[in-house]
Structure formats: structure tokens, C-alpha cells
Amino acid sequence: MGGGTVHVVGAGLAGLAAALSLSRSGRRLVLHEAAGHAGGRCRSYLDTQLGCRIDNGNHLLLSANRAAIDYLDEIGARGTLQCAAAAFPFHDLASGTRWTVRPAEPRLWQRLTAPIRQVPGARAVDALGVLRLAMARRHSTVMEALGAGALMERFWRPLTVAVLNAEPEVASARLLRSVMREVLATGEAVPLTAREGLSESFVDPALETLGQRGVSIGFGRRLRSMQFGADRVTALIFGEETMELGPADSVILAVPPQNATALVPGLTVPEASSAIVNAHFRLDRPGRLPNGAGLIGLTGGLSHWLFLRGAIASVTVSAADALLDHTGDDLAARIWREIAPVLGLPTEPQPPARIVKEKRATFRQDPASLARRPPARTVWRNLTLAGDWTDTGLPATLEGAIRSGRQAAALLGA
Numbered sequence: 001m002g003g004g005t006v007h008v009v010g011a012g013l014a015g016l017a018a019a020l021s022l023s024r025s026g027r028r029l030v031l032h033e034a035a036g037h038a039g040g041r042c043r044s045y046l047d048t049q050l051g052c053r054i055d056n057g058n059h060l061l062l063s064a065n066r067a068a069i070d071y072l073d074e075i076g077a078r079g080t081l082q083c084a085a086a087a088f089p090f091h092d093l094a095s096g097t098r099w100t101v102r103p104a105e106p107r108l109w110q111r112l113t114a115p116i117r118q119v120p121g122a123r124a125v126d127a128l129g130v131l132r133l134a135m136a137r138r139h140s141t142v143m144e145a146l147g148a149g150a151l152m153e154r155f156w157r158p159l160t161v162a163v164l165n166a167e168p169e170v171a172s173a174r175l176l177r178s179v180m181r182e183v184l185a186t187g188e189a190v191p192l193t194a195r196e197g198l199s200e201s202f203v204d205p206a207l208e209t210l211g212q213r214g215v216s217i218g219f220g221r222r223l224r225s226m227q228f229g230a231d232r233v234t235a236l237i238f239g240e241e242t243m244e245l246g247p248a249d250s251v252i253l254a255v256p257p258q259n260a261t262a263l264v265p266g267l268t269v270p271e272a273s274s275a276i277v278n279a280h281f282r283l284d285r286p287g288r289l290p291n292g293a294g295l296i297g298l299t300g301g302l303s304h305w306l307f308l309r310g311a312i313a314s315v316t317v318s319a320a321d322a323l324l325d326h327t328g329d330d331l332a333a334r335i336w337r338e339i340a341p342v343l344g345l346p347t348e349p350q351p352p353a354r355i356v357k358e359k360r361a362t363f364r365q366d367p368a369s370l371a372r373r374p375p376a377r378t379v380w381r382n383l384t385l386a387g388d389w390t391d392t393g394l395p396a397t398l399e400g401a402i403r404s405g406r407q408a409a410a411l412l413g414a
Contacts, residue, residue, distance in 0.1 A: 004248025005029060006412060007236060009223050012040025013398060014386040015254035016206045017071055017405030022412070023213040024074070031215060032238070034222035034255075038207055041358065042398060044197030050282045050312075050354050055198045057278050057358060058307050058316045060084070060162070060295070063190040064182050065399040067406065075205040084193040084294035084307070090154065091290075093338050094300030098290065101155060103189040121150030129156075133180065136173035139367045145173035158297045161304055161318040164365040164395050165274045170319075172367045175395045193294055193307065202398070226251070226263055232382045245382070252408045254386035257363060270363035270372045270389055277320040278356040279303075279335045283311040287343050301338045308343075315339060320357075328355035362396035363389045376408045384408040 008019045011033035022029045037043060047054050061068050061081065072078040087102035103114045116122045129146040136145040142160050146152055146168070157168050163179055164171040183189045194201040210217065227235035227242075233251050236243045245251070253260055257269035287308050289296050295307045307314045315335050317323060323331060332353035340347045363369050373391040376384050386408035387401065394400035 004246055004250060006250045006252060006409075007032060007243075007245075008252045008254060009236070010034075010040070010254035010386070011038035011217065011219075012254060012387075013042050013202060013401040014388065014405040014408075015040075015252070016203070016210075017067075017402040018252045018254060018386050018409040019210055019215060019405075020071070020074055020206060021406050021409035023210055023215050025409075025413070027413075029215055031210065031217045032221040032223060032236075033217070033219050036219050038217075038219075039199055039203040041361065042198050042202055042401075044199035044203075047280070047354050050280060050352055052282060052312065053197055054280045054312060054314070054354065055194070055278075056356055057276060057361070058305065058314050059194075059198060059398055060305075061192040061398060062183065063192060064186045065397075066186075067402045068399045071206075071402050072201065075209045077201050077205040080195050080201040080205075081192045082195040082294065084191040085296075086291075086293075087189075088191060088297060089290060089293050089295075090158065090297040090299060091342055092154070092300045093298055093303070093342075099154070103183060115151060115155045119151055119154045121154065123149065123151070126151040130180070133173055133177050136177060138174060138371070140173040141367065142168035142171045142173050142176050154299055158299055158304060162297075162316075163397065165276060165318045165362045166365050167319050170364070170366045172365055172370050174367075175365055175370065178393055179395060191295060193309075195309075223255070223263065228265070228380065232380050250382040250384075250412050252384050252386055252405075252412070254405060254408070256360070257387065257389045258360070260385065260387070264378065264383070264385075267378075268372050268374055270369035272364035272366075272369055273360040274318075274362050274364045275320045275324055276358045276361035277317040277323050277331060278358070279315040279317070279332055280354045280356070281313045281315075281332075281336060281339075281351045282353075283313060283343075283345070283351050286310050287313050287345070289343065296342065298338070298342070303335055303338045306339050306342060313339065313343060318361075324357055324359060328353075331355050365395055376404065377411055382412075384411045 006029040008015050008031045019031050044055050089100045091098050101118045133145045160168045160171050221238050225237045303315045305316045336350045375391050386404045388396035390404050392400045392404050
């Protein structure tokens with residue numbers, strides 16, 4: 001669909017990816033964002049309590065995430081990433097056992113068997129789990145596909161909660177399979193993190209690139225409703241302003257699913273969501289993890305992943321709905337008691353902390369919700385959808401968000 005102006009509503013990662021694709025093709029476009037900043041759930045900000053910049057949540061890329069890497073290349077920000085670790089180090093908080101999984105091996109059979117060879121207590125029979133995952137049915141959970149055991153608790157569970165924000169008993173086996181398929185196919189599983197912050201890597205360079213391409217960006221512009229004709233969107237209503245759309249104008253709606261259902265009649269979306277709790281601690285000096293790693297997976301406790309950036313230690317607790325009613329002080333104290341020994345630091349005194357609760361961090365990535373993900377194309381010929389909750393075939397990750405934005409733009413002829 002050529003010509004006309006494309007209105008991209010939402011400047012999260014999906015909206016930014018869509019806008020970049022459209023601007024590259026020379027399409028006229030306007031980017032609208034309800035908040036006073038871009039990035040959505042992928043951003044950095046100055047935290048006055050800690051007196052430093054932190055990310056609103058911890059995000060990890062793999063070197064196999066080609067869409068995300070290409071996105072960073074386009075905005076000149078690939079050099080802002082750093083290798084967080086040689087592979088994936090783990091630490092069991094209950095026993096103190098440590099191990100490392102290195103899935104990025106040269107041959108396919110080595111990649112398939114890496115967890116079995118490298119995880120303490122794993123058995124040769126556990127190799128069959130990968131085959132069961134490959135044949136998982138639409139309604140299968142990760143636990144149903146892979147089964148219980150040491151490999152589940154020391155590899156599959158931490159991987160599942162990190163990637164799908166759900167415990168294996170709930171998470172969709174097919175979604176985990178999609179991730180494993182890409183890793184196994186490419187052999188690229190090096191963990192990458194932002195050296196300075198999410199905004200410095202994914203958001204600020206994207207806004208600068210869009211500005212250089214002449215893209216107009218309006219912040220504080222919340223889309224209240226849309227008007228529809230027989231087969232197209234005819235107007236966008238921002239507060240008191242009604243913006244009529246010309247015959248060749250189009251819309252990419254890149255907003256959270258609950259917002260999308262309020263704007264688009266009859267839209268089916270995943271209804272349930274899963275929370276993430278992030279804890280940020282400001283140390284009095286730069287910290288250190290074993291072997292100088294920038295991250296470590298944690299099992300046997302409340303904490304799931306520990307990220308270290310200079311003097312900021314950040315912990316992610318995924319599938320954290322049960323923690324939402326706990327106070328920030330209680331969570332900070334519990335998490336610090338777990339991670340202080342991992343950092344080689346005393347549990348007292350606890351350093352200054354910030355707890356960030358994301359109640360609707362992702363849609364609940366279980367089989368039932370998977371069936372409710374809508375495609376990017378809608379019944380209205382000038383409206384497409386973008387967001388990690390749309391049917392990308394991938395989990396709700398940075399990679400999934402970027403791919404969704406590109407797909408929505410491609411449907412409009414970008």
C-alpha cells in the first residue's frame with residue numbers, strides 16, 4: 001500500500017522498529033506517543049532514590065537475535081552492546097553449586113547435548129527432552145514436554161522463566177521451542193547486554209536516526225479512539241483533536257494489548273498477564289561476579305538472574321505475580337540476602353535499593369493465551385498491529401517486539 005502518511009501510534013520498541021522500516025523506504029510518517037518519552041518497557045531513567053540512571057527492567061539479547069542486531073546496526077548502536085559472559089554461568093543459592101552452560105558450540109549435536117554434558121546431575125536420558133520439545137503439541141507446557149529432574153531445575157526452569165516469564169508448569173512448550181530452534185540453527189547463543197543502558201542502546205539512537213530522516217515525533221499524544229468506515233480507519237482522536245485520515249493514509253497501532261482492545265472493535269488479544277519484579281542495588285564500589293561475568297543465573301531461591309553493571313547490581317524475578325503485594329523494603333531485604341554472597345559482599349548493611357514492579361510485564365505466555373495472539377493484519381485495510389503480544393511466533397522479548405514492528409510496516413508496503 002503505497003503513498004499517503006503512516007501514523008505509528010506507540011513509540012515502544014515495536015513502534016520504533018516500524019517507524020525505522022517506514023522511514024527507510026521513504027514513506028511519510030508521524031510517530032505518536034502517549035508518554036513523555038519513548039521506549040515503553042525498554043528504557044533507562046534517572047532514579048532519584050539511587051542517584052543514578054537505571055533500566056526499568058533487565059533485558060538480555062542473544063547473538064542469534066538477528067532482528068534486534070539488525071535494528072542496532074541501522075541506528076549505529078551495535079557497539080553499545082557488550083558480551084555479558086562467555087556463556088551462561090549459574091549459581092544454586094541453596095547449595096552453593098556453580099556451573100556454566102555453553103550452548104554456542106560448532107556442531108549441532110554438540111549444541112543439542114551441551115546442557116546434558118554441562119549441568120550437574122543431568123542424565124543422558126534427558127536428551128530425549130529436546131526431541132519431546134520439538135514434537136510438543138499446541139496445548140503442551142514446558143514441563144509436560146521436558147519432564148522433571150536436575151536438568152529441568154538447573155537449566156530449563158531458569159531459561160523458561162527468563163524467556164517466557166512463566167514457570168515451566170504454565171509456559172507454552174511451542175514458544176520455548178521457537179527460541180531453541182533459532183539458537184540451534186545458528187549456533188549463536190552468546191548473551192549480550194547494554195553497556196550503558198537500554199535507552200542509550202535501543203531508544204536514543206533510534207530517535208536520533210528518525211529525526212535525521214525527517215520523522216515527526218509527538219510526545220504526550222494519547223490516542224483516545226479511532227473512527228472506522230466500512231473497511232478502513234477514517235480518523236484518529238487525540239484528546240480534543242480529531243485527525244482525519246486521507247484515502248491513502250494508514251495506521252500502525254503499537255500499543256499494549258489492553259489499550260488495543262479499547263481502540264479496535266472485536267479485537268481478540270491475550271487477556272492474562274505476568275509480572276516481573278526488578279531490584280536495583282547501588283554498591284559503594286564496582287562489584288564483581290565469578291570469572292568477571294556480567295550476569296549469572298540463580299536457582300534455589302527467590303532471585304532468577306543477577307546483572308552487574310559497574311556499581312549497580314540488578315536482579316530480575318520473573319513470573320512474579322505472587323510478589324506484587326509485598327513491600328519494596330521486604331523484597332529488597334530478601335533479594336539482597338540472596339545475592340550478597342554471590343557478589344562476595346556482606347549481607348549487612350544493605351545498600352540503597354530500588355524495587356520496580358511491572359504488573360503487566362508480558363502477556364501470560366501459556367498455551368491458552370498463545371491462541372489469542374492476533375496477526376499483524378486486521379480486517380481494516382489501512383490498519384496493522386505491532387507489539388510483542390501479536391502473533392510473531394516468538395515470545396514477548398525485544399526480538400519479538402522488533403520483528404512485529406517490521407512485519408506491520410511490511411504489510412503497508414515498507
